[in-house]
Amino acid sequence: MALELTGLAGKVAVVTGAGRMRSIGRAVAVELARAGCDVVVTGTGRSPEHYPEEEKAAGWRDIHSVAEEVRALGRQATAVVTDVSDEASVQALVEQVLAEHGRVDVVVNNAAAARGADRVPVLELDPQVWDTVMRVNLRGTFLVSRAFGRCLVEQGEGGAIINISSIGGKTGGAATAAYAASKAGIQSLTSSMAKELGGHGIRVNAICPGVTATSRLDDLAPDVWQSYVAANIPLGRAGTAQEVAFTAVFLASEQAAWVSGQSWNVDGGQLTVR
DSSP: OOOOOOSOTTOEEEESSOOOSSSHHHHHHHHHHHTTOEEEEEEOOOOGGGSOHHHHHTTOOTHHHHHHHHHHTTOOEEEEEOOTTOHHHHHHHHHHHHHHHSOOOEEEEOOOOOOSTTOSOGGGOOHHHHHHHIIIIIIHHHHHHHHHHHHHHHHTSOEEEEEEOOTHHHHOOTTOHHHHHHHHHHHHHHHHHHHHHGGGTEEEEEEEEOSBOSGGGGGSOHHHHHHHHHHHOTTOSOBOHHHHHHHHHHHHSGGGTTOOSOEEEESTTSOOOO
């Protein structure tokens, strides 16, 4: 008999940072829906004039397009503009999820600051840029996890929180200090929350992707990434957003019922020691 992931039919999942067309967040939302979840997707409410050309050409509508994909799979979907770094905005998200869906079962913290001005040596790093990365990546994950963690405890039926970190939080590369520190912080937050919430049947894990073929790779030329992949990834290719999403669905399922407090590398073999 083939292995089937179970325990997700009729559950409610919240996925933050899920509005971009080529993104891990979108893939996670779609695959959770395919596994049977109703899905709440959040985004920053970015203006269409700031969409990349491929999204404009496709008529992409950010989180509303992802919500439509979820509905096309026969599941309910809600699209919510949320600033994960703002406590009031996160609380409003919680209230809307409970009002429209009545509960929450799975939380995926995927929202992250766009990279750019943070990719400089520490001695040149603007404190405001540092603060932005920390506010979105680490504070946002904390606020969303705390708010929905309280809901899960009150429901008393367990649940899963899945944080999207990065192998960058383990490798700590040069000119990535803010990003790496924020992702390492997510891994520590994951460990602490797993220990605190385990008694409530709530599992907390992190996924640490390596080089993944999303729009985040667009800041460098393809040949630069190809050279990096050839030199660093044993499997010889970048990963796909769907492959990361498959890991998230497994961690949310009953088959991962004894997995908690972990920060799993999903990176084609690049990092094999931690």
